[in-house]
Amino acid sequence: MAQIRIRNTNERIEGQEQVKAFLDSQQVVYEHWDIAKLPDSLREKFTLSDQEKAQILSTYDAEIRDLAARRGYEIWDVISLSDATPNIEELLKKFEQVHTHTEDEIRAIVAGKGIFIIKSEELGYFDVELEPGDVISVPENTNHFFTLMDNRQIVAVRLFIEKDGWIAYNVDDPEFVKA
Template structure:
């Protein structure tokens, strides 16, 4: 289950209802998928063939189509990142730049862990949403944010897009952002 850390105060929110309430106030969609649906051989596997990615998409087809129907997504794929990913450091540099999108950025975590760093409304500043398998999050369009890996540096996630070009970021130079 997701946990939140407010960067300005280092306050942590870990109660599921409180996490959901906090994210709702920020217009961040937070849901949970049943990770037990995933076949055992695919759990905690971070180097995936195209066939294995297709199997993940098939496993969560109903959930994906439900989200797509509610929110207008047109395409989806699976991304897998780990220290075995070619050019992982260059990819992380690209992801770890504060940016926005012209559509919401949604990820359904299938394996591993990751963090979305999101700029809150009002005086809260930036907050971290620490995600694990089963967590589904959607950062609203035009909200400053970025994504990075946690210490284990492994994640598999389903990504959904409205734009046919997929992930298109617009970097933002925010003087209020400081790396933690």
């Protein structure tokens, strides 16, 4: 279940209803998918074959298609990151740059943990700590970035409007301070 940490105050928001209410107030879509649908063999596997990625997409096909129909997404894929990922340090450096996109950035976490750091005009930056089953969509043109948590392992379904995926527009924001 997702948790929120508001960086300026260190306030924490927990519980599905409270997290959803907070994210709704920030125009961030938050949903939760049934992680029990995923076969046990894939729940803690972070190096995936193309066949295993296809199995994840097949498992959540109804949820993906429902979300795509509601939000206009055209394509989707599965990303898997861990210390076994080639060039993981370079990828993380690239991920950990505040940026925006001209479309929503959406992820459905199916294994591991990740964190979105998102800027609110009213509150400054806040962290959304995500676990398996959490689905989040950061609105277009919102300062944010995504990275791994301490376990450095994640598998996520990503949905896109554009066939080439999200294009990041880096933002030099003096209000952002690394935690």
